[in-house]
Amino acid sequence: MNVVIVDDTPTNLALMRMLIQRLDGCQPIPFADSGSGLDWCLENDPDLVIVDYMMPKLDGLEFIRHVRREPRHDSLPILMVTADHQKSVRYAALDEGGVDFLNKPVDRMEFLARVRNMLALRRSQRALADRATWLAEEVRRAVAEIHDRERETIVRLARAAECRDPETGTHILRMAHYAQRIAVQMGLPADFAEMLLHAAPMHDVGKLGTPDHILLKPGRHSPEEFEIMKQHTQIGYEILRESSSHAIQLAASIALHHHEKFDGSGYPRGLAKEAIPIEGRIVAVADVFDALTSARPYKRAWSLDEARDYLSENRGTHFDPACVDAFLAVWDEVLEIRVRYVDEVEPASAPEPDDGQ
Structure with a gap:
């Protein structure tokens, strides 16, 4: 001493x-x-x-x-x-x-x-x-183990939804990373952006409750079928909402709100502007962009320029302008994420593109 x-x-x-x-x-x-x-x-x-x-x-x-x-x-x-x-x-x-x-x-x-x-x-x-x-280290380890289990739960639920959805696993990874980068660019807390990365993959978990003949139908749905399809937002919310995990609670909100539109014309509740939770507004941009630029058995992939134009044209109507601006501001990172999580096999090109809705 x-x-x-x-x-x-x-x-x-x-x-x-x-x-x-x-x-x-x-x-x-x-x-x-x-x-x-x-x-x-x-x-x-x-x-x-x-x-x-x-x-x-x-x-x-x-x-x-x-x-x-x-x-x-x-x-x-x-x-x-x-x-x-x-x-x-x-x-x-x-x-x-x-x-x-x-x-x-x-x-x-x-x-x-x-x-x-x-x-x-x-x-x-x-x-x-x-x-x-x-003791602090033991607490840190215990909390880390809880977070790991939460993330494992999220991944498993997302994979379960994947098995019934024509979208690929790389779509889920890409849109989750897009969402995180939007949140960071908007100046939101780092822990929120990180949680968003892990929660966003469960945005479509409610499709587990969508009938196969509707979920897997090639081409556009009839009005009656689309009403059933829209129920996946509420189903996903009901699956996730009672969890004590903050990450899964965030995922419940994303599942419910990612098809709301900034002008109030979305679903399931027709919310508008800031009445839509920020996580729903962010994931809407990330999800639609990746859906547009991904080929599916029933649609061709849009070019990056087409998808950018779509976001810009629908800025303030479909999408929160601040989220679109943040996404375009990190464009170089968007391109890097696309390269990192590229689809192994692109589906064959087919008819008209849509916006993933």
């Missing part, structure tokens, strides 16, 4: 240094100049400081005051060396953060006893700090 000794009297400094050397596991670090001793303490982590009161330039009270200003030294044991009659100095030292006192002239037995007590205090402090660090 590092014991700093600050005293401008050479004999006192030599005596205290010799006594510290007699204690197992202790390293004396002596300073005859208080300024140099203070600089060392501020740059390092002593276990105990022994400081004289009467010193030129920087006395013991000022020394303690400066040391206590360093947050990591708020509990550092500090012994001040004073004369017996200097009670006012002792009171002032206590106010500044001194812990104990040594009398002049220094008595060897008293010195060793007080130093041992202060070092025992320091060991206890360190043990508590180590325990707190260990």
Whole structure:
């Protein structure tokens, strides 16, 4: 343990240094100049400081005051060396953060006893700090395990929906990353953007409840079929909404709101503008863009320029303008995501493109 000794009297400094050397596991670090001793303490982590009161330039009270200003030294044991009659100095030292006192002239037995007590205090402090660090790490691991299980649940539900939907798994990955990048560009909190990345893949989990003859129908649906198709938003919400997981609660909101339109013409509730939760507005842009630019058995893939034009033309009607602007502002990242999560096999080209709705 590092014991700093600050005293401008050479004999006192030599005596205290010799006594510290007699204690197992202790390293004396002596300073005859208080300024140099203070600089060392501020740059390092002593276990105990022994400081004289009467010193030129920087006395013991000022020394303690400066040391206590360093947050990591708020509990550092500090012994001040004073004369017996200097009670006012002792009171002032206590106010500044001194812990104990040594009398002049220094008595060897008293010195060793007080130093041992202060070092025992320091060991206890360190043990508590180590325990707190260990507990914090255990809590972090436990929370990480919970998050991992939540994400596994999300992935499995998304895959279950995938099995019944002609959309590919890479579509889900692309649109989730688009959504995250939109959120970051809009200045939303980083933890929200990260949660959005993991929640967005469940946007169409409600299609688990859509009949096959409607879900897998090539081409456009009849008005009656489309009314049934629209129910997947409410079904997805009902599947997810009662979870205690914040990520799955976010996914429930996305499932319900990602087909709402900024002008109020969407479904299932016909919400408009800021009445649509921000996660729904973001995923609407990400989902439609990737649906437009992806080939399906019933449609050809739109070009990137066509899809960009569609977003721009429907900015303020279908889409939140702020979300469209954020998406276009990270265009280079959009292209990188498309390359990273490319479909292994593109379906054959076919008739008219649509907007994925």
